[in-house]
C-alpha cells in the first residue's frame with residue numbers, strides 16, 4: 001500500500017503530516033511512502049532525511065494518487081479532485097456533526113469514492129489518547145500562546161528583585177482550562193507569572209490548583225458541563241452574568257490567555273470591550289479562540305490590534321509556529337492510529353473495515 005504525504009498548501013501552514021522517524025517505521029511495516037518534494041522543509045525536515053528513512057520523493061500528482069493520503073489540514077477542492085477512487089484521506093477536516101450535503105469537500109469525495117477520516121473526530125477515550133491530535137496540537141497552542149504573550153508584554157512575567165529596582169509578577173488569567181488552557185497555565189507558572197484561571201466546568205478547579213494556579217469561581221446559577229467532558233453553551237442570562245462577574249477579575253489582569261471553546265458553536269464572548277478599556281495600557285490578550293469568533297469581540301483573526309493601549313493577538317495557528325514538534329506529535333498520532341487501522345496482507349498491509357472499530361467508525365465524515 002502506498003502512503004502519500006503531501007505538502008500543506010493552506011497559507012501559513014508549516015506542519016507536515018509525517019516525519020522521517022515515523023516514515024522509517026511505516027516503511028518497516030511494509031508501506032511504500034511517497035513524500036511530495038519539500039513537504040517537510042517548513043517544519044525543518046529535509047527531503048534527504050525522508051529519503052534516508054526509505055521514502056520516495058515525488059510530485060504533487062503522484063503523491064495524491066496514493067492509496068492512503070495523510071495530511072494535516074483539510075484538503076482544498078483541487079487536492080480532493082486529485083484523490084483516486086477507493087483511496088482514503090486522513091486529516092483534520094474541521095467537521096461538525098450533521099455537516100454533509102452542503103460541504104463541497106464531502107460532495108467531491110463521495111462522488112469520487114474517496115473515504116474521508118477526520119482526526120478531530122477521534123473519540124476522547126483512553127484507548128485513543130495516543131492518537132488524539134486535538135490534544136497534541138492544543139497542548140502546543142497553549143504553550144506557544146504564553147510565549148507569544150511574554151514577547152508582546154513590555155514588562156516581566158516573573159517577580160524581579162535587582163539592584164536597579166524590583167517588579168511584581170504579572171497577573172495572568174487563563175480563560176478555559178481544557179487541554180490548551182492547562183498547558184498555558186503550566187507554561188505561565190514556569191515563567192513565574194501570578195496565574196489565575198477560570199473554566200465554566202467546575203471539575204477543572206482541582207486541575208487548575210494542581211498546576212499551582214488560583215481558580216476563579218463564579219456562581220452562574222447554571223451547570224456549564226456538557227457531553228463528553230466538553231462545555232455546553234450557556235443561556236443568555238448566564239452568559240451575561242458570566243461577563244459581569246468576570247469583569248473585575250479580568251480588568252486587574254495584565255495578560256489574558258483565552259482558550260474557551262464550545263464544539264461547533266461560536267466561541268463564548270468572555271471579555272467585553274469595556275473590560276479591555278479598564279485594563280492597564282501595555283496589557284496583552286492572546287485569544288486562542290480567534291478562528292471561532294474570539295473570546296473577545298475586538299480580536300481580529302490573524303491580526304494584532306490595539307485598543308486603549310491593550311494588544312489583542314489573534315493568531316489562528318499556534319501549532320504551526322512550533323512546526324517541527326507539532327509535526328512530530330501529529331505524525332505520532334497518525335502512526336498510532338494506523339496501528340489499529342491496518343492488518344498484514346499477502347502483498348503488504350491493508351486497511352481494515354472502518355466500521356470494525358469504534359475509533360475509525362467515529363472518524364468517518366462521508
Ligand code: NAD
Pocket residue numbers: 123124125126128129132134135138175176177178179180181198199200201228229230231232234259260261262263268270
Ligand atoms: P475545548 O477546546 O472544546 O474547550 C476549551 C475549554 O473552554 C474547555 O475546558 C471548556 O470547558 C472551556 N469553556 C467553554 N465555554 C466556556 C465559558 N463560557 N467560560 C469558560 N470556559 C469555557 O476543550 P478541550 O481542551 O478539547 O477539552 C475538552 C474536554 O475533553 C476536557 O474535559 C478534557 O479534559 C477532555 N479530554 C479528554 C481526553 C481523553 O480522555 N482522551 C483527551 C483530551 C481532552
